[in-house]
Amino acid sequence: MALSLVDDLWRDLDRLKQMxxxxxxxxxxQGVWAVATYRLRHAVRALPTPLRVPIESxxxxxxxxxxxxxxxxxxxDAEIGGGLFLAHLGGIVVAPGAHxxxxxxxxxxxxxxxxxxxxxWLGDRVCLGPGAxxxxxxxxxxxxxxxxxxxxxxxxxxxxxxxxxxxxxxHLVRGRRRPPVAAxxxxxxxxxxxxxxxxxxxxx
Numbered sequence: 769m770a771l772s773l774v775d776d777l778w779r780d781l782d783r784l785k786q787m788x789x790x791x792x793x794x795x796x797x798q799g800v801w802a803v804a805t806y807r808l809r810h811a812v813r814a815l816p817t818p819l820r821v822p823i824e825s826x827x828x829x830x831x832x833x834x835x836x837x838x839x840x841x842x843x844x845d846a847e848i849g850g851g852l853f854l855a856h857l858g859g860i861v862v863a864p865g866a867h868x869x870x871x872x873x874x875x876x877x878x879x880x881x882x883x884x885x886x887x888x889w890l891g892d893r894v895c896l897g898p899g900a901x902x903x904x905x906x907x908x909x910x911x912x913x914x915x916x917x918x919x920x921x922x923x924x925x926x927x928x929x930x931x932x933x934x935x936x937x938x939h940l941v942r943g944r945r946r947p948p949v950a951a952x953x954x955x956x957x958x959x960x961x962x963x964x965x966x967x968x969x970x971x972x
Contacts, residue, residue, distance in 0.1 A: 773811040779850030798870035799854035802840040
């Protein structure tokens with residue numbers, strides 16, 4: 769528990785440092801407060817019940833205060849990888865049971881909402897724009913980008929980008945895809961075949 773808590777917190781702060789934040793900036797960053805509070809409450813859940821219950825009771829008022837100040841609600845039973853970055857706080861919600869991979873970005877008003885059928889699963893390096901909403905037991909692939917005010921209730925492939933046409937349905941811009949088997953075989957055969965210049969040299 770302690771190792772996981774320290775590792776995730778270190779990754780959160782290290783990512784901010786790579787963005788140019790100084791230690792003083794991190795100390796007074798409300799996003800850091802919200803993420804650190806989530807990390808602590810999430811880690812406490814692994815403790816035995818006799819220890820967990822009183823500690824959770826002590827942390828609950830602090831959590832409510834942080835939610836009121838930052839406008840960020842990160843459910844303690846959500847699984848959120850290290851390197852989480854909260855941009856422009858306010859209205860950010862991650863529902864119980866949701867999964868977020870490492871180095872994800874959540875902007876103002878981004879909501880990861882659960883449903884009776886389950887909660888969303890987000891891969892690594894997923895970016896949610898302002899007002900974006902992910903609903904239900906969907907899978908958002910690694911490196912996906914969900915644009916501002918987009919509402920997503922279907923699976924999104926790795927590296928894809930979801931945007932919202934003005935007042936209309938979402939459209940999907942295909943991201944990076946693995947090459948199909950046929951294309952892969954074609955490239956291998958092309959590399960193995962001798963080039964025309966080599967054939968001319970052999971016949972000369």
